[in-house]
Amino acid sequence: MQPTLLELRVERMSYPGGEAILQEFALDISSGEIASIVGASGAGKTTLLRIIAGLETRFSGKVLFDGKERKAPGPDVQIVFQEHRLLPWLRVVDNVAFALNGGLGDEAHDQVRNALVDVGLGDKLQRWPWQLSGGEEQRVALARTLVRPPRLLLLDEPLRNLDMLSASALLRVIERIVRERTISVILVSHNIEDAVALSDSVHVVAAHPMRIKRTIPISLVRPRARTSMDFSESCAEVVKALERVQSEQPMPTIPSEHSKSNP
Amino acid sequence: MISSVVRLSIAVSIGSALGIATGLLLSQAPRLRDFLNPTIRLMAPVPVIAWMPFVIATVGTDEPYKIFMVALATFFIMNGHAFDGGTSVSRRLIELALIYEKPFHERILKIILPAASPLIFSGLRLSLALAWVILMFVEFGSAKAGSEGLGWFVADARALGKVEEEYAGVLLIAILGLITDSVAASMCKRAARWSLEPQTS
Numbered sequence: 222m223q224p225t226l227l228e229l230r231v232e233r234m235s236y237p238g239g240e241a242i243l244q245e246f247a248l249d250i251s252s253g254e255i256a257s258i259v260g261a262s263g264a265g266k267t268t269l270l271r272i273i274a275g276l277e278t279r280f281s282g283k284v285l286f287d288g289k290e291r292k293a294p295g296p297d298v299q300i301v302f303q304e305h306r307l308l309p310w311l312r313v314v315d316n317v318a319f320a321l322n323g324g325l326g327d328e329a330h331d332q333v334r335n336a337l338v339d340v341g342l343g344d345k346l347q348r349w350p351w352q353l354s355g356g357e358e359q360r361v362a363l364a365r366t367l368v369r370p371p372r373l374l375l376l377d378e379p380l381r382n383l384d385m386l387s388a389s390a391l392l393r394v395i396e397r398i399v400r401e402r403t404i405s406v407i408l409v410s411h412n413i414e415d416a417v418a419l420s421d422s423v424h425v426v427a428a429h430p431m432r433i434k435r436t437i438p439i440s441l442v443r444p445r446a447r448t449s450m451d452f453s454e455s456c457a458e459v460v461k462a463l464e465r466v467q468s469e470q471p472m473p474t475i476p477s478e479h480s481k482s483n484p
Numbered sequence: 485m486i487s488s489v490v491r492l493s494i495a496v497s498i499g500s501a502l503g504i505a506t507g508l509l510l511s512q513a514p515r516l517r518d519f520l521n522p523t524i525r526l527m528a529p530v531p532v533i534a535w536m537p538f539v540i541a542t543v544g545t546d547e548p549y550k551i552f553m554v555a556l557a558t559f560f561i562m563n564g565h566a567f568d569g570g571t572s573v574s575r576r577l578i579e580l581a582l583i584y585e586k587p588f589h590e591r592i593l594k595i596i597l598p599a600a601s602p603l604i605f606s607g608l609r610l611s612l613a614l615a616w617v618i619l620m621f622v623e624f625g626s627a628k629a630g631s632e633g634l635g636w637f638v639a640d641a642r643a644l645g646k647v648e649e650e651y652a653g654v655l656l657i658a659i660l661g662l663i664t665d666s667v668a669a670s671m672c673k674r675a676a677r678w679s680l681e682p683q684t685s
Contacts, residue, residue: 274583275582276579276582276583293582294579294582294585295583295585296583298583304576306576306577306579308580308595308598310598310599311678319584320584322585322586350678
C-alpha cells in the first residue's frame with residue numbers, strides 16, 4: 222500500500238451568495254495513484270481541482286499534502302487547465318521554460334526540449350502560440366507541467382481540443398511519464414474511455430453539492446487496449462453508475478412558457 | 485534643434501520610466517493603490533501648464549524647469565496607461581505565476597509588463613505628441629538671449645519679423661514630431677509582434 226499523498230477534507234465551499242458547491246467532501250490520493258473524476262458539467266469538478274492546487278481559498282476544511290497542511294500554490298501540485306494558458310508573448314520553448322526558475326542554460330534547454338519531444342512537439346520550439354492548433358497548445362501546456370515534474374498532476378479536461386487518435390496517443394504519453402516518475406494524477410474528464418484508459422480508480426460524482434457517489438476500481442493490465450472486451454465492460458460499468466447518479470439528481474426547475482403566461 | 489531633441493528625450497525617458505513603473509506597481513499592489521491612486525487620479529487631469537508657477541518658483545526657469553514640465557506631462561499619461569494595462573491582465577495568467585512561485589518582480593516583468601505593453605506603447609505615442617507641445621511652450625515662455633531650442637528659435641524669429649525662419653522652425657517641429665511618432669509606432673509594432681495573428685483565415 223502506497224503512502225497517502227493527498228488528504229482533502231472540505232467542510233463547505235460556496236461562492237459568495239451561492240449554494241454550496243462542495244459539502245463534507247473527502248478525497249484521498251496515494252502516492253503514484255491515478256484517479257479520475259467524472260460527473261455532470263457544472264458539478265464543481267474544476268473548483269475541486271482549484272482547491273487542491275491552492276488557487277481557491279474560499280472554503281472551510283483542509284488540504285493535507287504529505288501530511289502537512291498546504292496553504293499556497295506551488296510547483297509540487299501542477300495543473301493543466303481546460304484552456305491552455307500559454308503566455309502569448311513567449312515562444313513555445315520559453316513558455317515551457319516558464320515552469321523553471323533561473324535562466325535558460327544548456328541543461329534547462331535540454332530539459333525543455335525533452336519535455337516537448339515527449340509530447341510530440343520537438344520541431345516546434347520556436348513557434349508562437351498563435352501558430353499552433355488547439356491540440357498543440359494543450360500539449361505545450363502539458364510539457365510545461367512535465368519539465369518540472371510535480372508530485373501531483375491535476376488534469377482538467379486536457380484532451381478536450383484533440384481528435385480521438387491524438388487524444389489517446391497523448392494519454393499514453395501521460396501514462397508513461399506519470400508512471401515512470403511516480404506522479405499522482407487526478408483527471409477530470411467527460412470522456413469515459415479516457416478516464417478508464419488512464420486511471421486506477423474512477424470516482425463518479427453527483428452535483429449540488431458535489432459528492433462522490435461511487436468509486437469504481439479499474440484493475441485492467443497496462444497498457445490498456447481500448448478495443449478489448451474487458452475495457453468495454455469497465456466503460457459500461459462507469460456509464461451505468463453515471464446514469465444512476467444522474468437519475469437520482471433532482472431535475473432542474475425551468476419555468477415553462479405556460480406557467481409564465483398564466484396569472 | 486539638437487537641444488530640443490535632447491530635452492525631449494531626457495524628459496520623456498524620465499517621465500515614462502517613472503510612469504510605467506508606478507502604474508504597473510499600483511496595478512498589482514492593492515493596498516498601495518488604495519493609498520496613492522486617489523491622489524494621482526485627482527492630479528492627472530490638471531493641465532500641466534497650471535503647475536508652471538509652482539515649478540518656476542521651485543526650480544527657476546532653466547533646464548530643470550523645462551525637463552520637469554515635459555516629464556510631468558509624460559508621467560501622468562504613462563502612469564494611467566500602464567495602470568489600466570496592468571489591471572486588465574487576466575487573473576488566469578497571474579495564477580501561473582503563483583503556481584510556479586515567481587517572485588513579485590518577475591510577475592511584473594514576465595507577465596504584467598508584456599501583457600500591458602500594447603497599451604503602454606499607445607500611451608507613449610500620446611505622450612510624445614503632448615511632450616512636443618509642452619516643450620515648445622516652455623521654450624517659448626523662457627525665451628531669452630542665449631536660450632536654445634526650436635521653441636525659442638520660432639519665438640525669436642516671430643519677434644524679429646523673420647517670417648521665413650519662423651515657418652521653417654514650425655516645419656522642422658512638424659517633421660521631428662513625425663519622426664518621433666514613427667519611431668514609437670514601430671517600437672509598438674515590434675513589442676506586440678506576438679499578438680500579430682494573421683487576419684486572414
